[in-house]
Amino acid sequence: MNGSQIALLSLLALFAFYIVRLRSTAMDRLMYLGLALAGVVLILYPEWTNIIAKLLGIGRGADLTFYFFIVFCLFHFATTAATLRRMQRDLSTLAQHVALDEVAAKGEGQRGG
């Protein structure tokens, strides 16, 4: 394992830690904002990707950009999945309340017993 691989793996570990521990809506938005700003900067100064890539020992700037793209996708999947889970849970609670309220309104509690 070389230095760049260690750097990238620790980046992924840090990312996993963020997903599990530090996530909040505000932090998510900061992450999105930060990534968007990084994108703008790299469009304006494309050669910077090469410089950073050299520092990390990755070689080409295009590879670095691709790695960041992967991390961004993982981040997006994770936030979307969490949102969907929350929605599913809320929907399930809501449906149960609707069903039970309907029974109470109809006075069906008298049946079955």
Place this chain on the structure above:
Amino acid sequence: MAATWVVVPAYCESAMIQAVVTALRRLGWKVVVVDDGSPDATSSGARLGGAAVVRLPINLGQGAALRTGFAYALAQAGTRFVVTFDADGQHDPEAVAALIAPLASGAADVVLGSRFLRPGARDEVPPLRRLLLRTATWVGRTTTGLPLTDTHNGLRAFTTAAIRRMHLSQDRMAHASEIQAEIARHGLRCVERPVQVHYTSYSLAKGQRSVDAISILWDLLLTPRRSRS
């Protein structure tokens, strides 16, 4: 007996539900059928059989249907015990009384039906099903430390106090493992009682397919438990 509600979660069970409810009612049990958003006549069949019916507006899964049934039963005056019972006719209505006995005597908070406790019972379970159930049971024993012989049996009995303490969040089939974990977490007193499961071509077609084991694992691993207090 008056203090017991039998909760029957049902999805697309119009063929069997009326007979199942009628048989339970004939023995004097109060029955609530939770229709899990079935597009067919499950609700009306259950009503004809004489059950109270709670109809979920959308299909949520068996775990959510059971939670709804629990909420209904707990809201009824005087409820002491709640029994869960499958809608497809695989359970014997006569078994309900035997399941409640340990609760009524104060010997247990939870009673779980096991299809493997009866002598010679293992031969009645189809081989692939048996392998899967054995694996699920082993996983359950290893993770919860409860010495159970059958973890995915739909026939269970709870005291209302036990239900109030259990925190259930799994919507689909992983609720069976979740119930086991909650029993262990709260140190609820739990015993097993032998029950017969009638595998008919109907119940095998209706029930869990064996590949659903993958979905159960998926739900357990990827759905984080709600934060605990």
